Amino acid sequence: MDATLRKRLIGIFSDGFLVLYFLFALFPIVWMVLVSLKSTDELFTTQFIFTPTLDNYQAILFGDARASAGVIARQEFPRNFMNSFIVSSGAVIVSLLVGVPAAYALARYNFKGKENLAFTFLSFRFAPELVVIIPLSLIYRQLGLYDSYFGIIWVYQLVTLPLLIWVLRSYFEDISPDIEQAAMIDGYPWHRIFIQILLPLVRPGLAAAALLAFVFAWNNFIFPLVLGASNVQTVTVSALGYISSAQAFFNRMAAAAVISSLPQMLLALSIQRYLIRGLSFGAVKG
């Protein structure tokens, strides 16, 4: 009886802790949503009871009739949102096309400088972006990549590719080469073995890595800020536009942030199943 009581107490405490952590983790999101529903007058008051308004959402999505000087008058948020979507998903697609074969090769074949190559991919991720941004910007201007979708998608590979390669590599390493050889003896060409046998096995890793890569790309700020202008401006960069010398529209910024974070939340929820399994590296069993 003593043991069951203790077990129950431990259960209550751990549940309580989880609830606390849940509140702690969700607080910024709740705060952001609250701010996005406030009018400009209520913004800086400590009053917790206020009349919610959708004005901010209307303003960023459909334009602001009362636009004041210095604040972006023509509402560009929908366009920026599309830009973010295009460059992020473009970057993930390119990373998938390049990263999956690269991860496979790093997992399966022995070649000279293999580990160095793998490390180089990884180093893209931990080298600070600020280190490369100035030379990159000069190169981009010379090559004509400045302020183009292609340019941003390309530079985003620094963010998305290493993640995909390293997660998928460990997945491929976990698959016994025997399976591929068995399929070879069974008379399948390599591409069909890959699609029918290997791809289903790495799918959890693929989904998790692709999602994280998408989130990282979506959140990236410095690359589109320096290497892009009005053509490819993403939501992260455009958020700056709500602050001007005259006035700071934190409520609109919050509204923009709420909408901008929706795709990530929806994506994460829809593939949550994969996300948990996918990041516990090497969950493949035959």
Place this chain on the structure above:
Amino acid sequence: MAELRLEHIYKTYKGGVEAVKDLNLTIQDGEFLALLGPSGCGKTSTLRMIVGLESITRGDLFIGGRRMNELEPSDRNTALAFESYALYPPLTVFENIAFCLRARKIEPSQVKQRVTEVARILDIEDILGKRPVELGGGQKQRISLARALVRDPDVFLMDEPLSHLDAAQRAHMRVELKRLHAQTRRTTVLVTHDQLEAVAMAERVAVMNLGVLQQVGTFDEIYNHPVNEFVAGFIGEPPMNFLPCEPVSEGGELGLRATDGSFTLRLPSQRAQQLAKQNLKQVKLGVRPVDMLATSQAGDDRIAGRVYTYESLGEEGQLAARVGGHEVLIVTPPEDHFEPEQPVWLGVRPDRLHLFHGETGAAI
């Protein structure tokens, strides 16, 4: 079904490792042969060359009289049951077995018929709808065998098929595999390091060591007439005792004296004559533990020793005795008991002793 013939096969890996050297072996149509050897002896390399997963460095491989060297694995009509089973985890058991038939674009109705038939032979009809992850080792093993059999291969190859099973399942599968072979009479090659497996299933055994084929024959031939010291020591459990000796002449008859002087032994006249012809300085005397007896009485032609350890195993006892500087193992009847440090006298069955060349290890 077909005859499998390997002629002067060599396999040299990158970096110059010679895995297989000048291998000549013919496996008759319908025969069950075991490739037996310690790990790293080249048996798996040989198997992979037959299947086509490994290129043949030199030599010729024939299946049913056709040269196979350059053919893709899928064109050789061989089947391999992998040590790791290598089942396809995303597919159901049925689809695992049907996989190779699908590649050949065989009609669905016929696929179903053939899969069901093989499943019946291997007694896995009730798990066809499951996925490999849900199954135990014995079932996976059967699926891997079913997958190999369903395509009706000319040559059926198995790579350590029982090594991941527990003892009871292993004993059961040994019987099953043998029955399977009796039913289908397929040319079969089994790769194993376990002599019990080889003996239990195969009609002939090929012993390999360090990439070189040592001896091919029925188990009786190999057990009773090993061609060299390696085969003699590798086959048989517990392993053969080896004692370095030198031939000595005693009253006109040729006998053996231990190199360290611990004993002398008379040889049967036939063996003495064989030895005399070779005119050697050094030989090795080989005696299996089952061909020796241990008593506490001294006697003619017995070797004096001292008990080192004794284990009673129920049906038999195992006695380790020290003779000079060497340890000798003897299988003793269950009623005998020995104490450590007790002096013992060891008898050798004169018709069961083996003599090996002192340097080359070849049998005399």
